[in-house]
Amino acid sequence: MMREAIVSIAGKQGPINNVRKALAQLDLTCLKGKSILVKPNIGRAATVARGYNTHPQAIAGVIEMVMQAGAKKIAIGESPLVGIDTLEAFKKGGVTEVAEKYQVELIDFDAHKPVRKEITEGRVLESTKICSSVYEFDYLVSVPVSKTHMHTGVTLGIKNMKGCLYRHEKVRYHQLEYRNKIFPEKTLDSAISDLATILMPDLTVIDGYIGMEGLGPSGGQAKRSDFCVASWHPMGADIYGCILMGLDPQTIAHLRLISERCNMPLNPDAYTVIPEKYDKYIVSYCIPPTNISVEFKNIQIYDNESCSACLSTLMLFLRRFKDDMSQYVLHDGKFHIAIGKGVSDAIEGTIFVGNCTKFMKDKGVVVKGCPPVPTRIYEAVTGREPDENEPEVE
Numbered sequence: 001m002m003r004e005a006i007v008s009i010a011g012k013q014g015p016i017n018n019v020r021k022a023l024a025q026l027d028l029t030c031l032k033g034k035s036i037l038v039k040p041n042i043g044r045a046a047t048v049a050r051g052y053n054t055h056p057q058a059i060a061g062v063i064e065m066v067m068q069a070g071a072k073k074i075a076i077g078e079s080p081l082v083g084i085d086t087l088e089a090f091k092k093g094g095v096t097e098v099a100e101k102y103q104v105e106l107i108d109f110d111a112h113k114p115v116r117k118e119i120t121e122g123r124v125l126e127s128t129k130i131c132s133s134v135y136e137f138d139y140l141v142s143v144p145v146s147k148t149h150m151h152t153g154v155t156l157g158i159k160n161m162k163g164c165l166y167r168h169e170k171v172r173y174h175q176l177e178y179r180n181k182i183f184p185e186k187t188l189d190s191a192i193s194d195l196a197t198i199l200m201p202d203l204t205v206i207d208g209y210i211g212m213e214g215l216g217p218s219g220g221q222a223k224r225s226d227f228c229v230a231s232w233h234p235m236g237a238d239i240y241g242c243i244l245m246g247l248d249p250q251t252i253a254h255l256r257l258i259s260e261r262c263n264m265p266l267n268p269d270a271y272t273v274i275p276e277k278y279d280k281y282i283v284s285y286c287i288p289p290t291n292i293s294v295e296f297k298n299i300q301i302y303d304n305e306s307c308s309a310c311l312s313t314l315m316l317f318l319r320r321f322k323d324d325m326s327q328y329v330l331h332d333g334k335f336h337i338a339i340g341k342g343v344s345d346a347i348e349g350t351i352f353v354g355n356c357t358k359f360m361k362d363k364g365v366v367v368k369g370c371p372p373v374p375t376r377i378y379e380a381v382t383g384r385e386p387d388e389n390e391p392e393v394e
């Protein structure tokens, strides 16, 4: 399709009005009589204030606007992190309530058989399994929440397409063989760019009402930034999403790759922005730290080529149990814990989290799972179950 290089920005009006305003500045007439699939980012079962998920009122704003444009059928679909129940995530994230209010269907992508799509000239993928519901609608609308990402810099509209991958297929993107000798980028960035060659959103609406900064996409801090970026151009939307987060899109490897491979300009000047003066909506998101040990005193974390699921498990584990780990320190006075398939530099006595660290079993304890739950790590370290009266950290 011919993509209009117009980017619409709105802000400081709350989640629903930001979306209404941003979409009102675009031409939506092509949606008349069409079926629309809204794909938010509801990766976890979490309440809105945490910044994990797209705000339900932003989703409501999208539904209202596409209804007004004359869409004949609308649904909301998602395949969340592995191990998360889609319908529970919808419920906790306030999406079920929105769906009921507007009488639109909720689709658990993982409940339907996937389709395998070939990727010709893929860098790291030859084919991939995509949820079939994605192909049952005329238009796919990506509605991500603005987050920084430990592994990919940011997660915005294009990266949100990873939530259209069927179940464990998402995890496979993190388990691909290292190709760094051939390509300088991370394997995951190459995989996301491979996916982008076959699946892109038609329309992108970035909800920046409450995003996440720092250790995103799961372990960061909620960031109230109150903006929305909408565009028919997926690259234009993500570029200006970065700019409103105070980040340079040139530093985001998957955007650079997709720009080259899909012939979509990375230069912000290639896009027409409405309004011309949008500086007042720019906020400054903290980028992910390069070493996450700084967050946790006396804890040495090794993280090399992990996925968000294990990173999230690790953060939840440390937030809940870090004080208990003081009795399990090694000779350097630190508790050592590792995630990801590239952690070969971890020292003897480290706790290795997740199936992809099992090759390190001779150097320490491996906690099986893909990902394991935080309490499994606790049990593996201490040999006992945690006190059930202790509150779970979300």
Ligand code: SF4
Pocket (backbone or CB within 6 Å): 171, 174, 175, 305, 306, 307, 308, 309, 310, 339, 340, 341, 353, 354, 355, 356, 357, 369, 370, 371
């Ligand atoms: S074990 Fe963890 S890091 Fe490895 S693939 Fe599974 S979720 Fe990802």
